[in-house]
Amino acid sequence: MNDRDERAQDLRMYFTGFAAAIVLTALSFATAILQPFGPMGIFASLAVLAAVQVVVHFRFFLHIDFSRQKREDLQLILFTGLIIAIMVAGTVWVLGNLMARMM
Numbered sequence: 001m002n003d004r005d006e007r008a009q010d011l012r013m014y015f016t017g018f019a020a021a022i023v024l025t026a027l028s029f030a031t032a033i034l035q036p037f038g039p040m041g042i043f044a045s046l047a048v049l050a051a052v053q054v055v056v057h058f059r060f061f062l063h064i065d066f067s068r069q070k071r072e073d074l075q076l077i078l079f080t081g082l083i084i085a086i087m088v089a090g091t092v093w094v095l096g097n098l099m100a101r102m103m
Contacts, residue, residue: 013060013063014060014061016060017056017057017059017060017061018060020056020060021053021056021057021060024049024052024053024056025053027049028046028049028050028053031045031046031049032046058074058077064077
């Protein structure tokens with residue numbers, strides 16, 4: 001594969017990812033504005049659309065897939081997400097405990 005073919009393939013991936021991101025964003029806005037489900041249904045559908053949006057960004061823009069050479073990048077991203085989740089959960093736990101003590 002020469003340089004021109006690789007460039008064309010990258011451009012196709014970027015345009016496909018951009019179109020998927022636009023569609024997912026439009027679906028999220030439509031779900032929030034039209035409210036076709038109950039409150040929990042809206043929350044669940046927005047959470048699913050957000051998760052799919054993250055996968056689209058990883059795959060099409062960051063070029064993260066399950067191939068052998070990209071696995072280290074994926075592990076690094078997942079570990080970073082775990083550390084952020086632990087920090088957020090700890091903060092919510094401490095603030096909830098402080099709120100309970102103040103009331």
